[in-house]
Amino acid sequence: MAISNLDLINDCDGFPYYQADPDLYAASVCTYFELRVQDHDYAVGYMLPSVVEVFREVPSWTIDDEDRILTLAGKTTEERSAAIKTTLEALRMTGHFKVLEKWRDELYPVYGRNKELLFNVERCASPLFGVVTYGVHLSAYVRTKEGEMKIWTPRRARTKQTYGGLLDNAVAGGIASGESPWESLVRECGEEASLSEDLVRSKVKAAGTVTYFHIRTSKAGGETGLLQPECQYVYDLELPEDVIPKPGDDEVEEFYLWSVDEVREAMARGEFKPNCALVVLDFLIRHGIITNETERDYIEIVSRLHRRLEFPTL
Amino acid sequence: MAISNLDLINDCDGFPYYQADPDLYAASVCTYFELRVQDHDYAVGYMLPSVVEVFREVPSWTIDDEDRILTLAGKTTEERSAAIKTTLEALRMTGHFKVLEKWRDELYPVYGRNKELLFNVERCASPLFGVVTYGVHLSAYVRTKEGEMKIWTPRRARTKQTYGGLLDNAVAGGIASGESPWESLVRECGEEASLSEDLVRSKVKAAGTVTYFHIRTSKAGGETGLLQPECQYVYDLELPEDVIPKPGDDEVEEFYLWSVDEVREAMARGEFKPNCALVVLDFLIRHGIITNETERDYIEIVSRLHRRLEFPTL
Numbered sequence: 001m002a003i004s005n006l007d008l009i010n011d012c013d014g015f016p017y018y019q020a021d022p023d024l025y026a027a028s029v030c031t032y033f034e035l036r037v038q039d040h041d042y043a044v045g046y047m048l049p050s051v052v053e054v055f056r057e058v059p060s061w062t063i064d065d066e067d068r069i070l071t072l073a074g075k076t077t078e079e080r081s082a083a084i085k086t087t088l089e090a091l092r093m094t095g096h097f098k099v100l101e102k103w104r105d106e107l108y109p110v111y112g113r114n115k116e117l118l119f120n121v122e123r124c125a126s127p128l129f130g131v132v133t134y135g136v137h138l139s140a141y142v143r144t145k146e147g148e149m150k151i152w153t154p155r156r157a158r159t160k161q162t163y164g165g166l167l168d169n170a171v172a173g174g175i176a177s178g179e180s181p182w183e184s185l186v187r188e189c190g191e192e193a194s195l196s197e198d199l200v201r202s203k204v205k206a207a208g209t210v211t212y213f214h215i216r217t218s219k220a221g222g223e224t225g226l227l228q229p230e231c232q233y234v235y236d237l238e239l240p241e242d243v244i245p246k247p248g249d250d251e252v253e254e255f256y257l258w259s260v261d262e263v264r265e266a267m268a269r270g271e272f273k274p275n276c277a278l279v280v281l282d283f284l285i286r287h288g289i290i291t292n293e294t295e296r297d298y299i300e301i302v303s304r305l306h307r308r309l310e311f312p313t314l
Numbered sequence: 315m316a317i318s319n320l321d322l323i324n325d326c327d328g329f330p331y332y333q334a335d336p337d338l339y340a341a342s343v344c345t346y347f348e349l350r351v352q353d354h355d356y357a358v359g360y361m362l363p364s365v366v367e368v369f370r371e372v373p374s375w376t377i378d379d380e381d382r383i384l385t386l387a388g389k390t391t392e393e394r395s396a397a398i399k400t401t402l403e404a405l406r407m408t409g410h411f412k413v414l415e416k417w418r419d420e421l422y423p424v425y426g427r428n429k430e431l432l433f434n435v436e437r438c439a440s441p442l443f444g445v446v447t448y449g450v451h452l453s454a455y456v457r458t459k460e461g462e463m464k465i466w467t468p469r470r471a472r473t474k475q476t477y478g479g480l481l482d483n484a485v486a487g488g489i490a491s492g493e494s495p496w497e498s499l500v501r502e503c504g505e506e507a508s509l510s511e512d513l514v515r516s517k518v519k520a521a522g523t524v525t526y527f528h529i530r531t532s533k534a535g536g537e538t539g540l541l542q543p544e545c546q547y548v549y550d551l552e553l554p555e556d557v558i559p560k561p562g563d564d565e566v567e568e569f570y571l572w573s574v575d576e577v578r579e580a581m582a583r584g585e586f587k588p589n590c591a592l593v594v595l596d597f598l599i600r601h602g603i604i605t606n607e608t609e610r611d612y613i614e615i616v617s618r619l620h621r622r623l624e625f626p627t628l
Contacts, residue, residue, distance in 0.1 A: 018332040019624035115610070181606055205602035209616045231613055233606060286600055288519035292495055292547060292628075296429070299545055299627040302523045306620035310333035313613040314606075 002268040005281055005290070006297040009304045012274040015213035015227065032227070033068045035129050037080055037118050043069075044110055044118060044311050045130035046227045054096060058087055072119070080119035081107075088125050099124050099222035102161060108133050109177040113312045120177045127216055130227035132311050133174060136185040137276070138204065139283040140170035140193070140237045140245060142257065149287070151263050151280075152245050154193075154252040156273065162221050163273040167266055168252070170237070170245060171195070172276065181233040182206075192252060193245035195237075204237045210282050211307045212275065219274075229309045234279055236286075260289055278305055316582040319595055319604070320611040323618045326588040329527035329541065346541070347382045349443050351394055351432050357383075358424055358432060358625050359444035360541045368410060372401055386433065394433035395421075402439050413438050413536035416475060422447050423491040427626045434491045441530055444541035446625050447488060450499040451590070452518065453597040454484035454507070454551045454559060456571065463601070465577050465594075466559050468507075468566040470587065476535050477587040481580055482566070484551070484559060485509070486590065495547040496520075506566060507559035509551075518551045524596050525621045526589065533588075543623045548593055550600075574603055592619055 018025040033052045034043035052070050055061040060073045060083035074080035092100045100122075107120035110131045126133050140152040151170075158165040173188040175181055185204065189195040214228040239245075245255045258266070264284075267277050282305050284290040285298075292298035332339040347366045348357035366384050369375040374387045374397035388394035406414045414436075421434035424445045440447050454466040465484075472479040487502040489495055499518065503509040528542040553559075559569045572580070578598075581591050596619050598604040599612075606612035 017622060019622070206599075206605040207602060208599045209606075209613055211613070211617055236602075285520075285522045288521060288550075291520040292523075299523055299525070300622075303525055303620045303622035306617045307622070308331060308333070308614075308617035 003270050004297070005267070005295060005301055008267060008272075008274070008277045008281065009212075009301055012214055012278050013212035013304050013307055014215040015229075030068070032130070033063075033070050035070050035072070035131065037072045037112075038074055040112060040118070042113060042312070044112070045132070045229075047128065047130050048223075048225055048227075051097075051128050051223075051226070054091065055087070059083075060087065074119070077117050077119055081121075084119055084121050084125075088122055097125075097128060097223060099127055099226070102221070106174070107177040108174065109314075111312050111314050115312070115314060117177070123174060123176075127220075127222070127226035127228050130229070132229045132231060132309055132313055134181070134314065135172060135174045135230065135232045136181050136188060136235065137169045137210070137232045137279040138171040138185060138189065138193075138235045138237055139279065140195075140239050142239050142241055144241065148259065149289070150257050150259055151283075152193075152239070153256045153258050153263060153266070154245070154247070155254050155256070157251055157253045160251060163219060165253075166273040167271050167276065168273055169276045169279050170255075172232075172279075175233075185233070185235055191248050193255070194248040195243075195245060199243070200237070203239075204235050207234050207236050207286060208282070208306075210234055210275075210278050210305050211309055212278060212304070213307055213309060214275070229311060230275065231309070231313055232275065232279060234282060236283065260284070281305060317584050318611070319581070319609060319615055322581060322586075322588070322591045322595065323526075323615055326528055326592050327526035327618050327621055328529040329543075344382070346444070347377075347384050349384050349386070349445065351386045351426075352388055354426060354432070356427065356626070358426070359446075359543075361442065361444050362537075362539055362541075365411075365442050365537075365540075368405065369401070372404075373397075374401065388433070391431050391433060395435075398433055398435050398439075402436055411439075411442060411537060413441055413540070416535070420488070421491040422488065423628075425626050425628050429626070429628055431491070437488060437490075441534075441536070441540035441542050444543070446543045446545060446623055446627055448495070448628065449486060449488045449544065449546045450495050450502060450549065451483045451524070451546045451593040452485035452499060452503065452507075452549045452551055453593065454509075454553050456553050456555055458555065462573065463603070464571050464573055465597075466507075466553070467570045467572050467577060467580070468559070468561070469568050469570070471565055471567045474565060477533060479567075480587045481585050481590065482587055483590045483593050484569075486546075486593075489547075499547070499549055505562050507569070508562040509557075509559060513557070514551070517553075518549050521548050521550050521600060522596070522620075524548055524589075524592050524619050525623055526592060526618070527621055527623060528589070543625060544589065545623070545627055546589065546593060548596060550597065574598070595619060 016025045032046040035045040062071045102124040106123040175184045189200045210232045216226040330339045346360040349359040376385045416438040420437040489498045503514045530540040
């Protein structure tokens, strides 16, 4: 059974849309709690009730069961970040959440409506809070002398805990707090594909964002059903035929240089990490390879690749 | 006062978003009527109550005042299309709606959830029903020997009834019922810019869609407040420096070959037709000219350019 491009979208962007089915949306959202910060009357994430329960009676946290809101205390970025750090370190010690076993000592930023930094949170904990996270994804491709497009496609190390053995974009990584998307990309291009800084700074082109609202499955490792709204800054890099990306760390097993058809066949077999499949779809649409003449769900797919998230973004 | 890129988005994509403000959304939507067709339990458009009132007691139309639904009778595409035609011709004769004074004898398609054609409707009447309409927009550009990008930018004839004298995309037009986006584009490229069919078929690249939900203002001519959800298929064409687009009809006054800065300055002065400004924004983002480093509202703008419409699309 071939997987359609719309299936790939549904797999990654699984959170319901209000307009598509208001009743389903209301039924879904009413099961979650909003995450808020003190003195701000809007949600910055959605959380499972089973997760919120763990914060009951914990200092710095207040649960409003009637309106289903978990509020983090603290008047400044520093106070809120310190409070969340203390709580998470305690939860990590007690081994309560499986996702916390992948502690990375890397902070992700959470922004408010005025694009101000509300707090930082340990990367592996962000799905517990359902907050928006940010990343960079690079599509690297070659035009052969015959004019054919080929796409550099890495396979993730089979030993990776999350999505091991699946196909990825040429370079991809999360943006840590304090880092700009562009500097994050330059760093990751060196680490993951051994691409020189000069090449990256002179040849890579920004091409927008891909945004979606993912509901985590067992494939991601850790608790399932956690909410993960994400924004990926996407970039393109046309490489000369003689530049070969090489894994610079142990995250990538091998780089393939595949024709567009080979990439699409692998997508239809479900071999791509879910959000990387979306980045490929966006790339193929922007480059006129997937068109409305060949893709029944073209309009729907283009919109779904650019979901407007319900929480503030940077 | 310079107009920001987000202002341009808000100007064209003015219909509220549920998630941004559920109360405002509910307050807006509850003032409208849904347009439905017989035996289909979902909306294909939103209509103003003042428009719906005109359909009271008219054969083929049923108003449900309690649930605020206007239903078009007919079991087949042909029956429904004939019924709407009869009604609109009568309304045109009585001079009831100003938008019907621009009768074009051109039919627009309205689709259902299974992408089936539900009915055709005279182009100028589509905003009365608030149904999704489709168009094609081409960005034509040149790379000079020095590597600078320049964008072909036509000024609409000042005599045009709608958006006269404003700036446009190189080629733009509506897609009539029965016409494919690609064939529509090829035809419009000849009519509006005198571009040869060979050139268009070999060089134009599809690049996605731009979708938005517009609330009509007086600039559009006719009744204000009418709802206009639209899907524009967008295309890019890199032209050699020696190919000069020429107006092939009287819709365009003049073509300018402008630098990116000249285009952006004209956008900031509000000189572009609203939906054409959005197509330019999408072009500049896809080509890495507007980036998140230079545009404060980058994430919001990318999402808003690709709104998921609440009605079925092709």
